[in-house]
Amino acid sequence: MIRQPAAILLILYSACAAVPAETPAILKGHLVLDVDPNPLPARRVGNDLYEFAFDIIMREAGGVDVRIDDFTVDAIAFKTVTVHSQTFPARYITDRGYPAAIAAGKYLRFSFVKRWNIPTPLLLSGASLHVSARTIDANGRRDTSDVRIAVVARD
Numbered sequence: 678m679i680r681q682p683a684a685i686l687l688i689l690y691s692a693c694a695a696v697p698a699e700t701p702a703i704l705k706g707h708l709v710l711d712v713d714p715n716p717l718p719a720r721r722v723g724n725d726l727y728e729f730a731f732d733i734i735m736r737e738a739g740g741v742d743v744r745i746d747d748f749t750v751d752a753i754a755f756k757t758v759t760v761h762s763q764t765f766p767a768r769y770i771t772d773r774g775y776p777a778a779i780a781a782g783k784y785l786r787f788s789f790v791k792r793w794n795i796p797t798p799l800l801l802s803g804a805s806l807h808v809s810a811r812t813i814d815a816n817g818r819r820d821t822s823d824v825r826i827a828v829v830a831r832d
Contacts, residue, residue: 703816704739704740704741704816705739705741705814705816705818705820706737706739706740706741706742706743706781706812706814706815706816706818706820707737707738707739707743707814707820707822708735708736708737708738708743708745708779708810708812708820708822709735709736709737709738709822710733710734710735710736710808710809710810710822710823710824711733711734711736711824712731712732712733712734712806712808712824712826713731713732713734713786714731715826715827716826716827716828716829717729717731717806717826717827717828717829718730718828718829718830718831719795719801719804719828719829719830719831720831721830721831722792725794725795725796725797726792726793726794726795727792727793727794727795727801727830728790728791728792729789729790729791729792729793729806729828730788730789730790731788731789731790731806732786732787732788732789733748733786733787733789733808734784734785734786734787735779735784735785735786735787735810736779736783736784736785737779737780737781737782737783737784738782739781739814740781740782741781741814741815741816741818742778742779742780742781742814742815743778743779743812743813743814743815743820744767744777744778744779744812744813744814745767745770745777745778745779745810745811745812746766746767746811746812746813746819747764747765747766747767747810747811748764748765748770748808748809748810748811749762749763749764749765749807749808749809749810750762750763750765750789750791750806750807750808751806751807751808751809752793752804752806752828753804753805753806753807753825754800754801754802754803754804755800755802755803755804756803756805759807760795760800761793763791770787773787775787798830801828801829801830804827804828805825805826805827805828806825806826806828807823807824807825808823808824808825809821809822809823810822810823
């Protein structure tokens with residue numbers, strides 16, 4: 678009778694030894710972008726001059742500190758045509774008193790105002806704003822994040 682529990686333990690031990698060991702996954706910093714307000718109002722401030730005032734919310738969601746290399750803001754008309762694009766270095770953020778690095782699990786809310794000439798209000802039909810950010814995490818891994826939001830005309 679004593680041999681049965683020993684045999685069972687030997688079988689369990691052998692089965693556990695046959696299971697391959699898991700290697701720990703290396704965490705990767707990942708920035709999640711959002712924009713507030715959403716949808717984004719395009720406010721007319723002149724004949725063909727429109728102002729876009731919004732906050733870019735950058736939240737680290739991968740568990741590793743990230744540093745922003747740069748970010749790009751694209752104005753898109755008719756759902757597919759990029760009518761204006763501008764890339765900003767991380768210095769654009771730090772020159773305004775914000776940090777260019779986001780700690781694991783933290784976020785940064787960056788206020789942004791941009792004015793663009795839009796020759797015809799028709800370009801606001803199906804308009805959106807696309808924001809993308811290129812980052813590098815504390816482990817040296819590069820990533821790109823983006824968000825696209827609808828634009829609505831306001832006079």
